[in-house]
Amino acid sequence: MKPKSSNVQNHNSFLQNKLTSEIYLQFEKIVKKNIGSKSFVACISGGPDSLALAACSKIYSEKNHTNVFYLIVDHNIRANSALEAKRVQKNLLKISAKAKILTIKKIISRSIQKNARDHRYKIMSDFCKKNKISYMLTAHHLDDQIENFYIRLSRGSGLQGLSSMKIAEKNKEKITIVRPFLSSSKKILIQVAKKIFTTFIKDPSNTNDRFLRSRIRKLKSNLEKEGLDQTRILKTIDNLNTAKEAIDFYVCYSEKKYIQTKLNNKIQIDLKLFQEQPSEISYRVIASLIKKKSKKDYPPRAKGILNLMDSVQKKNFKRVTLGGFMFNLSGKKIIMTKENRNNKEI
Incomplete structure (x- = not known):
């Protein structure tokens, strides 16, 4: 292992930085509580939040002698998706993380975001079961919480739907999904990723108004200008969680x-x-x-x-x-x- 290939390989360098240290210590606390030293899967999309997840997972694995499996899913939707997945795989080599690419064979043409998510979780859960792994880490963050709130509000969801995502919960395949970044903003995770990786994937669907989440993201920005900021939404979500x-x-x-x-x-x-x-x-x-x-x-x-x-x-x-x-x-x-x-x- 060559120290010069990655900042992450030098724990002291990574943890001495205030920003990356705060994110990692928060990550470590949640993972220790919910997983400990057991093996887990880190779900990597190639975006900055998932790369921050990969970096923290790498440090955690070395400090706690834990096996981590880095999984990249090729959804087979865009023409260059296979090439994109290989780029992400190569990017992870900067932290000496060898990732496996899982390809969804079925063509997804309807309800693209929902079906892509369902197929993604299914193929990763199947990998977990085959390799006797019970835990899966995702890079869901604070912005996702707020966007989900707005999306479900637009659909008339009740208390159950409007409550926040849980830090840890089992999916229908009995795999425990752990989300260590739920209190971290995407902006912070981008800064963390930039300190370690020079490039990351930008998903074009994130700005495509064809998708509800993209439209909600723009609406959220406008509402913040009117005073309905992140702090107030989080307070509402917290109150809903108490009632739930x-x-x-x-x-x-x-x-x-x-x-x-x-x-x-x-x-x-x-x-x-x-x-x-x-x-x-x-x-x-x-x-x-x-x-x-x-x-x-x-x-x-x-x-x-x-x-x-x-x-x-x-x-x-x-x-x-x-x-x-x-x-x-x-x-x-x-x-x-x-x-x-x-x-x-x-």
Whole structure:
């Protein structure tokens, strides 16, 4: 390992700088708490925030004798995507980080950003499972938090949607996603990346008004000029998180009290869930239940869940289909079973 090839290889040089030191120490605290010395994947796009993630991951791995797998995903969307991925791979060699490129074979032509994200997480999660890795680091940052808030606000999201991303949470593949930069701004991460890497990838979709996130980014800038700045939005998100924690407590309580799973995998839901609990709690319990059992990233649309909640309380209720499941009345219980394509219970 040649010290002159990278500032990151010299821990003292990197950590003596106030800016990079603050970012790294914050990173180290979060990773130690959630991962410790276990192996993890660092998700690298080639942008400045992900390069800052790579640099911090490299130092952490050397200080704590931890294996880090640097993954670059070629989404196969732009004509030069394969070449771009190789450029990122070469850039990481500046910190002696050998990255692996994973290529998405399926052509993504609709709902590009959402489908690209879904395929990206799937291919990286598959890599993790194949290599018995339980943790994945992403470079989500403070600006992402605020942009997500505006995006979900524009879609009429409720408390659940408007709350912030978590520092650590499991995805549907049971891989724990850790986000150590959630309190750091993109501006700061760009400065960190520039101190180590001379170049980084600029994704053209970030400024393309075809995509909602790009339009929201411009709107956010205009709103800041009107006084709706970052500090106020973060305060709102923090207040929402406090309320969400209280609701989560009662949702967990209600799941234990009103739901039972039988040996034949049939799930019994006590009708008292809908009679004794506020509608918000009932709604969240059902949404969470369907999401877990379907192993999907999101529950069914609110309209469908509300229809189920309304239907089960009617005297003539017999059956409702929602999210790939059948909900049948049996005495004072709702029996939830999976349905097949022929609409038969299994």
